[in-house]
Amino acid sequence: MTRRHLPVLITLAVFIVGYLICLAQFPSFASTRVIGNLLTDNAFLGIVAVGMTFVILSGGIDLSVGSVIAFTGVFLAVAIERYGLNPYLAFLLVLGIAALFGAGMGLLIHTFQIPAFIVTLAGMFLARGLCFVLTTDSIPINAPAYGQITDIAVSLPGGGRLTFIAMIMLATFGAGIVLAHYTRFGANVYALGGNRASAELMGVPVGKTTIRIYMLSSFLAALAGIVFSFYTSAGYSLAATGVELDTIAAVVIGGTLLTGGYGTIIGTLVGVLIQGLIQTYITFEGTLSSWWTKIAIGALLFAFIVLQRGLSAASLRAR
Amino acid sequence: MQPATERAQLLEIRGLTKGFPGVQALDHVDFTLHAGEIHGLLGENGAGKSTLIKVLTGVFRRDAGTIRLDAQEIAARDPADALSLGIGTVYQEVNLLPNLSVAENLFIGRQPHRFGLVRTGEMRRRASDLLAGYGLDIDVADPLGSFSVAVQQIIAIARAVDLSAKVLILDEPTASLDAQEVETLFGILQRLKSRGIGIVFVTHFLDQVYALCDRITVLRNGRLVGSRPIVDLPRIELVSMMLGRELAAEALHRNHCTAVTGEPLVAFKAYGKKRLVEPFDLAVRSGEVVGLAGLLGSGRTETAKLIFGIERADSGQAFVDGKPVRIASPRDAARLRFGFTPEDRKTEGIVAELSIRENIILALQAQRGWLQPLPRSKQDEIANRFIKLLDIRTPDAEKPIGLLSGGNQQKALLARWLATEPRFLILDEPTRGIDVGAHAEIIRLIERLCEDGLALLVISSELEEIASYSDRVVVLRDRQHVRELSGSDVSADTIMTTIASH
Ligand SMILES: Nc1ncnc2c1ncn2[C@@H]1O[C@H](COP(=O)(O)OP(=O)(O)OP(=O)(O)O)[C@@H](O)[C@H]1O
Ligand SMILES: [Mg+2]
Numbered sequence: 123m124t125r126r127h128l129p130v131l132i133t134l135a136v137f138i139v140g141y142l143i144c145l146a147q148f149p150s151f152a153s154t155r156v157i158g159n160l161l162t163d164n165a166f167l168g169i170v171a172v173g174m175t176f177v178i179l180s181g182g183i184d185l186s187v188g189s190v191i192a193f194t195g196v197f198l199a200v201a202i203e204r205y206g207l208n209p210y211l212a213f214l215l216v217l218g219i220a221a222l223f224g225a226g227m228g229l230l231i232h233t234f235q236i237p238a239f240i241v242t243l244a245g246m247f248l249a250r251g252l253c254f255v256l257t258t259d260s261i262p263i264n265a266p267a268y269g270q271i272t273d274i275a276v277s278l279p280g281g282g283r284l285t286f287i288a289m290i291m292l293a294t295f296g297a298g299i300v301l302a303h304y305t306r307f308g309a310n311v312y313a314l315g316g317n318r319a320s321a322e323l324m325g326v327p328v329g330k331t332t333i334r335i336y337m338l339s340s341f342l343a344a345l346a347g348i349v350f351s352f353y354t355s356a357g358y359s360l361a362a363t364g365v366e367l368d369t370i371a372a373v374v375i376g377g378t379l380l381t382g383g384y385g386t387i388i389g390t391l392v393g394v395l396i397q398g399l400i401q402t403y404i405t406f407e408g409t410l411s412s413w414w415t416k417i418a419i420g421a422l423l424f425a426f427i428v429l430q431r432g433l434s435a436a437s438l439r440a441r
Numbered sequence: 442m443q444p445a446t447e448r449a450q451l452l453e454i455r456g457l458t459k460g461f462p463g464v465q466a467l468d469h470v471d472f473t474l475h476a477g478e479i480h481g482l483l484g485e486n487g488a489g490k491s492t493l494i495k496v497l498t499g500v501f502r503r504d505a506g507t508i509r510l511d512a513q514e515i516a517a518r519d520p521a522d523a524l525s526l527g528i529g530t531v532y533q534e535v536n537l538l539p540n541l542s543v544a545e546n547l548f549i550g551r552q553p554h555r556f557g558l559v560r561t562g563e564m565r566r567r568a569s570d571l572l573a574g575y576g577l578d579i580d581v582a583d584p585l586g587s588f589s590v591a592v593q594q595i596i597a598i599a600r601a602v603d604l605s606a607k608v609l610i611l612d613e614p615t616a617s618l619d620a621q622e623v624e625t626l627f628g629i630l631q632r633l634k635s636r637g638i639g640i641v642f643v644t645h646f647l648d649q650v651y652a653l654c655d656r657i658t659v660l661r662n663g664r665l666v667g668s669r670p671i672v673d674l675p676r677i678e679l680v681s682m683m684l685g686r687e688l689a690a691e692a693l694h695r696n697h698c699t700a701v702t703g704e705p706l707v708a709f710k711a712y713g714k715k716r717l718v719e720p721f722d723l724a725v726r727s728g729e730v731v732g733l734a735g736l737l738g739s740g741r742t743e744t745a746k747l748i749f750g751i752e753r754a755d756s757g758q759a760f761v762d763g764k765p766v767r768i769a770s771p772r773d774a775a776r777l778r779f780g781f782t783p784e785d786r787k788t789e790g791i792v793a794e795l796s797i798r799e800n801i802i803l804a805l806q807a808q809r810g811w812l813q814p815l816p817r818s819k820q821d822e823i824a825n826r827f828i829k830l831l832d833i834r835t836p837d838a839e840k841p842i843g844l845l846s847g848g849n850q851q852k853a854l855l856a857r858w859l860a861t862e863p864r865f866l867i868l869d870e871p872t873r874g875i876d877v878g879a880h881a882e883i884i885r886l887i888e889r890l891c892e893d894g895l896a897l898l899v900i901s902s903e904l905e906e907i908a909s910y911s912d913r914v915v916v917l918r919d920r921q922h923v924r925e926l927s928g929s930d931v932s933a934d935t936i937m938t939t940i941a942s943h
Contacts, residue, residue: 304558309545316538323500323536324600325521325550383540 129377130389137396148406154282161288164398166346168291172298173342174369175390180335181315181382182238186245187343188365194347196253199261199357209267217344224340228333253359260358272352287349298387315382371423451476451639457506459496463836466492468663474639481654482643485876486848487834488660490643491533494610498523498530529605531597533612533847539586544568546585547600610641619736645876684878706896707865712757718743720756721922725896732907733900734936735917741900745867749781750774780863784870793843798824800842801856827856848875865896904933
């Protein structure tokens with residue numbers, strides 16, 4: 123029982139220790155303002171990470187999410203500003219396009235048995251290329267809806283704000299938890315990650331599940347792209363480069379095994395928050411270069427992968 | 442009970458044909474299963490038994506032939522489709538998911554749910570009820586991987602039984618079960634049979650065939666040899682149907698080597714590990730075969746793992762040639778020229794993508810170090826020698842081992858250790874899953890090896906067999922070496938009574 127939850131518990135412990143260190147140095151970390159910002163600033167990363175967790179749980183990988191986020195921003199900017207489309211309609215449209223895009227990748231992965239790594243790498247270039255086809259400039263989005271949405275927030279005691287954006291992220295996590303742990307689809311995802319061949323022999327609908335997993339990942343990447351465009355109020359082809367790697371890092375730090383089959387959605391939330399915490403710390407510190415975020419995350423990632431190896435070796439020996 | 446032929450035909454297979462590159466796995470095979478019948482599907486390793494099952498359940502596409510279920514023509518697209526037609530299967534490969542809970546393994550794809558959400562509590566309750574019928578009282582919320590292979594096997598069977606509305610197919614289900622578990626399984630199969638379910642049962646244990654089956658169908662090299670009711674089929678005739686030749690009755694028995702004397706090659710004094718095996722004394726001389734007998738879980742495999750350094754002893758001392766040695770890892774053991782073929786060969790040791798040749802030379806190459814590759818001509822020589830020696834059925838040595846039939850994979854793994862020319866070899870269930878012909882081969886091989894001066898420790902559940910080739914037999918009970926039999930005491934009866942006595 124506890125062995126199964128060990129990775130998540132370790133992630134949680136790292137977060138708590140990290141938070142206490144920050145608190146000791148900067149007492150304002152206790153304020154709801156900092157916490158509210160932590161949630162808001164990492165909302166887009168959290169949303170993609172939910173989709174990525176499903177992908178990695180199933181034993182796959184999705185390298186296209188960063189490009190899908192950029193594509194979403196560019197698409198929204200072009201559709202709303204150039205063609206005067208209603209922003210809400212544009213949101214629906216881009217979510218639909220992304221879902222189709224993901225379904226296509228899943229279909230390729232399943233029917234031709236091509237490694238997900240290769241298919242989504244191609245997807246990454248394709249989505250990024252499409253951005254440039256639409257526009258090479260950074261297009262600002264001035265639609266009034268944008269201002270209205272970003273302003274929605276619940277005030278927290280102590281002056282902090284729980285923004286609508288943060289709420290979207292938390293809702294996504296909630297939905298992700300239900301989907302992963304309380305539906306047949308979720309069980310099928312774990313089954314695929316456990317052993318694809320066995321899953322097939324047990325009658326798990328492998329093809330349908332694979333397609334849905336990548337569809338979900340791209341859909342959530344587009345949702346993250348919408349949220350990202352709220353931050354920047356612009357669409358830019360070069361936005362969100364490398365986000366796929368940050369996302370994978372968050373999922374792994376959150377205790378999901380890169381080889382698939384083991385992990386939780388809630389762990390990913392903590393993984394995202396750890397990344398956010400490091401970033402916030404470096405901002406507060408002021409003198410450190412922001413590259414230290416990457417270095418810290420790199421070190422942490424390394425530690426977690428070594429830890430996972432150790433744990434799985436230990437559990438093998440225990441059998 | 443009315444004779445099987447008068448019952449309704451449940452499953453009717455006609456002219457089923459399936460080829461793989463280089464092999465005709467099935468060649469116009471007919472097979473008929475009646476309702477309420479237990480039908481043994483028999484044949485040597487590579488005869489096409491598993492292929493027949495996989496074509497029937499939609500894992501492989503067939504090249505030709507028709508399949509009728511209840512007089513309706515069917516063509517399962519995939520295993521899920523076969524399940525929905527009422528055909529439940531336990532495939533020969535381990536086919537459950539170690540990372541999911543036991544309950545999820547039992548109910549995946551058909552979890553009880555409400556408003557799209559799985560009712561976990563309900564599912565666990567049903568899973569516990571289901572397993573209670575098999576005498577299994579475990580926490581069904583635990584991941585499957587935390588249980589032993591035998592328990593996993595029972596769970597796989599329970600799942601298939603629960604799923605099969607019309608036909609139940611079991612491909613070598615008893616391979617890792619002990620006598621009592623087999624008994625329980627047989628009880629359940631009899632019950633299903635009386636409910637009118639048709640059961641296809643693949644096994645290499647002839648005793649089980651006679652204990653359970655109403656009818657048998659024998660395949661050889663992908664062709665149908667014949668289908669007969671079991672009641673008036675003498676054993677020797679069944680064997681010759683399978684082999685296509687007469688098997689001399691004494692082939693299954695070893696002429697004991699002349700009594701071995703001299704200093705032991707390997708010896709263990711008060712060797713043991715807490716919670717694994719009680720400290721034991723054991724000595725094996727060159728040219729001697731020592732058997733380890735006992736029920737599943739009595740500490741046989743654990744003893745082997747301790748000796749081979751997979752588990753580290755926390756008491757006692759090991760000696761080789763009278764000199765104390767330390768065996769803290771399999772590498773240490775390999776350096777002392779020990780060899781070990783594990784029981785769970787399906788998952789421990791096969792590198793499915795590599796060729797048979799590469800799999801056979803793997804241990805030898807590892808011993809030499811990867812910087813001194815074996816010359817290719819030598820590799821070919823070794824591989825071909827063992828393919829011939831063990832009668833591994835394959836077009837050539839370059840076929841990926843994962844594409845061989847289950848029994849032939851096991852022979853290749855045995856070859857891997859034999860190729861290293863060990864001085865002391867531990868064989869855990871060497872004949873399990875291996876057909877009668879190869880069975881005799883392996884026993885003859887054991888005999889020859891010991892004449893060449895090898896020291897052998899053999900674990901087996903088949904008492905007749907172990908009694909026939911062992912010079913001495915150590916009997917284990919409850920993780921304890923309880924008695925050592927030698928000379929005329931080495932017989933299946935004495936072993937049995939020793940296991941049973943208190
Ligand atoms: N996927 C595959 N690709 C190529 N050849 C295969 C494949 N599966 C089986 N074969 C070949 O088909 C033949 C029949 O194999 P099958 O697994 O049906 O034997 P079996 O009767 O089940 O034997 P065993 O008792 O050893 O399990 C063998 O020669 C095997 O090498
Ligand atoms: Mg087979």
